[in-house]
Amino acid sequence: MAEIQLKNISKRWGSFVGVQNFDLTIADKEFLVLLGPSGCGKTTTMRMIAGLEDVTEGEITIDGRTVNDLNPKDRDVAMVFQSYALYPNLDVYENIRFPLKVRKIDPSTHDERVKRAAEMVELTDFMHRRPAELSGGQRQRVALARAIVREPNVFLMDEPLSNLDAKLRVSTRHQIKNLSHELQVTTIYVTHDQIEAMTLADRVVVMSNGVVQQVGTPTDIYDRPANTFVASFIGSPAMNLLEGEISGGTFTGQNVSISGLSSKLESNVTLGFRAEDATLDPNGTSSAPLYSLELLGDATIATLKLGGTIASVRAGKEYRAEIGDHTAVHIPPEVCHLFDATTGERLD
Structure with missing residues (x-):
């Protein structure tokens, strides 16, 4: 079980408020999307959950355990970045395998786990290519497989599709949706794209200027926006x-x-x-x-x-x-x- 509780968390840098009084419980196996324009605090919220940013106020718990003071490596979360963050000198197989080596997982299990993760994202035929020989969509799938192979309690995805062209965004979105169904792992996904939010999420958190504007299912938010900001942000056209x-x-x-x-x-x-x-x-x-x-x-x-x-x-x-x-x-x-x-x- 990987229920996450964000208890009135805030993040400030001097007088600047990045996130203010964020209070939410994310259910086990839920796919939650943090949605909002650039600078709204969604990535900062994710980075606090990952341990990449310190919490100014409030408490974060994962599985009932307070993680505020835990290092990122001890929180059992896997993060997929917008920039792929692959090792250019390693082939696809070794890029996927890398988290297992770092965490000193039993080497006898590596091959099976790497191949299973690669199969899930349809990379079996590319295992010996290096990142420079892959398309943007294939590189993003390597990043996804590297997160999957960890078998973490929580997936954190920070705008993973924003560097892809329109057609690849659609196909990779389908892949993420299917993976979420197969893996049944609590997932927090950051995006500024309301179509991604509406198609992927179990629940959406709409943010603006560091403040939560509305939390609800995609249908709730589309049919009954809480305010004019949400109304103007959700929908195409708005x-x-x-x-x-x-x-x-x-x-x-x-x-x-x-x-x-x-x-x-x-x-x-x-x-x-x-x-x-x-x-x-x-x-x-x-x-x-x-x-x-x-x-x-x-x-x-x-x-x-x-x-x-x-x-x-x-x-x-x-x-x-x-x-x-x-x-x-x-x-x-x-x-x-x-x-x-x-x-x-x-x-x-």
Whole structure:
């Protein structure tokens, strides 16, 4: 069992706060993703778990054991870095085997463990090549196999796909998902890519400026974002956000009027809706000029200028129009999300 508890951990460098009061229990065998923009504190959090950064305040426990003062090598965690961190003078076999030699694991078990790890990431045919002879995707798989061969209690993955091209990112993401299912090891994965987070995670932690904004399943976070930051960060395209006011159950703002909303609210609000929840309807209640069109193959994203705000609506792949055309938009009240205009916190 490898349950991890982060008990109000903080990291500061002088007056700069990198992570503030991070409090979370990560279940045994859970795949947890730390998600956020650069500088939000996600990698710092992972490095504190690994022991590569000291904790300023708080406590980290793994398997019920406090690890704050343990060296990284004594925490039984394996880390996969963005930069692969392979030994250029060693072939694939020896790169994978290296952690076993360092930890003085019984040499008679090395060959079987190395071959099993290599097979899991489809590297069996490349065992005698050196890193310079491998593609970026193959090097990342070597790094994954080197972590797997350790058989650790915890996997830590720091943006492992960010150096790969789009096609390799997709295939390696599938591989990581499958490995997670096969190995059943507690995994913490850092990324700024919300698609990786949504497709890989059991739970996602969204961070901004060192503070946790929301913790939940990918579905929870997509369907009910806790605030405007999460709403604008999750989704492709991101949720549309319109400033306005609500009175008598009707929202008005940005040349948009939507009735049938909560009659309990009477204030300035930010209204959000997803691109796929609105429609381009000749009978829609709002009309706006078309700003751009993006054909995705299976759909067309129409970007409109609603007042001073750019908003996206997902249309069918057959949709055709010209930039500048006025297009009617229908936004059903039941798909709308309401946030406090001042704090950004969710209201409904």
